[in-house]
Amino acid sequence: MNTALASPPVDTAPLPLELPRLVMVRALMVAPLAMLLALVLGFLRSGEDIRIETEGALELATTMMRIGEVAKLDDAEARRALHLLHIDGRLRHVNMTLTDAQGKSLLATLPQSPVPAPLAWMVSLHRHWQRDDTPLELHHTLARPNGQDWQLSLQTMSDTERLDGMRYLLEEMLADSMSLGVMLLVMSFSVRGVFKPMRSLLGAIGRIQRNEPRAAETLPIMAVGELREVVTALRQLHDARQVEEERRRVLSHQVQNLQEDERQRLARELHDEFGQRLTALRVDAAWLQQHLAGQAELQRVADGMAVQCARLHQDIRNTLARLQPLGPAHSNAPLGASHLAESLKSLVAGWDDAPGLGVHVKLQLQQVGEGGQVWPWPGAADDLPMPRELLLTLYRMSQEALTNVARHAQAQNAEVGLVLRRDGDRAQVDWSVCDDGVGLAKLELAQQRGNGLAGLKERAWSQGGDLQGHPARPGKPRPGLKLEARFHWTVSAVQGAGTMDEHEDETK
Structure with a gap:
């Protein structure tokens, strides 16, 4: 039977994310401003459209009234009046033609207004996309005193209507772009404000990576929950790393102290054991030098022994100096x-x-x-x-x-x-x-x-x-x-x- 105590369950439920909520809250604060801007621009454009349409309707009514008055004039006066009306009172989206009883045109064709360059490609694309735009016509007979009645025709002009539609579409796109640009600009400042502490956080992470002292103390205070968790984790990791490095440093000290202790032991053995025997050997060599005077061959051997003992003694001193460069370690003074x-x-x-x-x-x-x-x-x-x-x-x-x-x-x-x-x-x-x-x-x-x-x-x-x-x-x-x-x-x-x-x- 397994009697080991079971570890308490770890709560693995994900923490609620505060950063997306904060960004969305600021986005919701910006969205009404963008909508208000779009509404203001829409009101301004609608007022201009109403004015243009009202003037167009008034112009059409005025034209029809003048056409009614033409029936009372003779042909020359009527033709001149209609010509002036045709030039001065151009109708919106309507083209006016006048023919006599024989079908001859009595009014010159007016030139088309040039299409602005920004709208030309849009008008051309729309014309190619919607080809079924047969104009509608309205015919009216103008009675003449001589019995040769004239035929007045009004035809719808799809190109002018198309031009106005493309102009409205372009203006709407510009207005929407302005609203979107303002919203993105405000959102950019908002997001920058949310993530501004990240710069100092990244700087602190770099200092931790370089193992700078007190690097964890430079971690900033975060206002966002997720970033606070990151800072807490970094502090814990830094503290754990410091503890581990301190343990390694202590272990390194111990290893080096063991090496130095071994050097001290070798130095003591060289000095106490080998040094004493070498000193005795030098004494014996000196005695031989003194008692072998007059025996040249033995004297040379004794002198050589003394020289070798002196060299060996110097080598031991040098070795002791390398083993104990600071002298015997009696304390940590x-x-x-x-x-x-x-x-x-x-x-x-x-x-x-x-x-x-x-x-x-x-x-x-x-x-x-x-x-x-x-x-x-x-x-x-x-x-x-x-x-x-x-x-x-x-x-x-x-x-x-x-x-x-x-x-x-x-x-x-x-x-x-x-x-x-x-x-x-x-x-x-x-x-x-x-x-x-x-x-x-x-x-x-x-x-x-x-x-x-x-x-x-x-x-x-x-x-x-x-x-x-x-x-x-x-x-x-x-x-x-x-x-x-x-x-x-x-x-x-x-x-x-x-x-x-x-x-x-x-x-x-």
């Missing part, structure tokens, strides 16, 4: 920056003296004061205290970087540089190693190949720094490589740790 400078000088001197490397190494040390003044380091009046772990990290990074230069860079020159800065209680050191070798195409790929850069990055990261690499001489056939990292610490915290360690030592 801070050391001055000058101690690091001396250790790096010894490291660089050892590289220059090493045979067969072919790489000239130099050391560049500077210290920048609070007022911006620069002086060589060491040499400052105030020996800035630094955490012992940071000092050891800077030394090991310099050591490993120079090893990479010798193994992979094919360089002739290399430089180790440190710039120390202090601003009140805050201090920082800029570490760099550059060479004139073949360089690297991509630092990330080189780290994956396991050529020592991954270890450098891990050491820098364990002390809160970030290892960066770029060509030392861009554009050159041999661009070289420059590695950089920056570290910060609080001076008062380091001094406080040193005071506590001194008190513990006195207590012991």
Whole structure:
């Protein structure tokens, strides 16, 4: 029987979306404005249409009244009156023709009004689409005194009606476009207002991706529910990432401390065990040198033993210096920056003296004061205290970087540089190693190949720094490589740790 407690059901119901509702509410606020604008434009256009149609109806009634008066005039006067009426009183959508009893036209055909260019293609398209537009006709007989009655005909003109229809359609399209444009413009401002916080949100996401300190604190306050959920999730992810990175940093510290402890153990064994035996061997060699005087052949052997013992003793000292660059680690008490400078000088001197490397190494040390003044380091009046772990990290990074230069860079020159800065209680050191070798195409790929850069990055990261690499001489056939990292610490915290360690030592 399974007695495991069942986990409570997780509510998977989707959250109500607030953003679409907010956008739609603003759209509904804009829609009445667009409709009001369309209504105003429609009223203005309707008033103009009513005026034109009223004038057309009045013109038609006036024309018919004048035609009725023509019957009282003789032929010449009647023809002149109808001609003037035909020219001056052109009817809307109606064409007037007049023929005598023999069918001869008594009125000249008036020219068609030109169609505006914007409407020409619309009129032509409509005419092609609706071909069945046979004009309607109305005939009226004008009695003449001589008995030769005239025939008055009125024909509908579909082209003028079509032109007016296309003009109305174009005006309506323009009005609708204006209404739509205004609505889209207002909607654009509305949507921009809704999504305006997204810009600051994207900026905060970029800072989180770059792992900048306190990046989550820059996340903006959102007024929309969905964006608030996004900000909350980002804060939780950032906090979880910080916790995980802190765990990794602690683990990295532990691994490096284990490595240093192993180096300390080896140093103690070299000093206590092998060192004592070597000292005894040197004493024996000295005794032989003294008691074999006068025996040239044995004297040479004894002298050679003494020389080899001295060389071996020096090699052990050098090995102890590499294993314990800061001296025996009895406590975590801070050391001055000058101690690091001396250790790096010894490291660089050892590289220059090493045979067969072919790489000239130099050391560049500077210290920048609070007022911006620069002086060589060491040499400052105030020996800035630094955490012992940071000092050891800077030394090991310099050591490993120079090893990479010798193994992979094919360089002739290399430089180790440190710039120390202090601003009140805050201090920082800029570490760099550059060479004139073949360089690297991509630092990330080189780290994956396991050529020592991954270890450098891990050491820098364990002390809160970030290892960066770029060509030392861009554009050159041999661009070289420059590695950089920056570290910060609080001076008062380091001094406080040193005071506590001194008190513990006195207590012991």
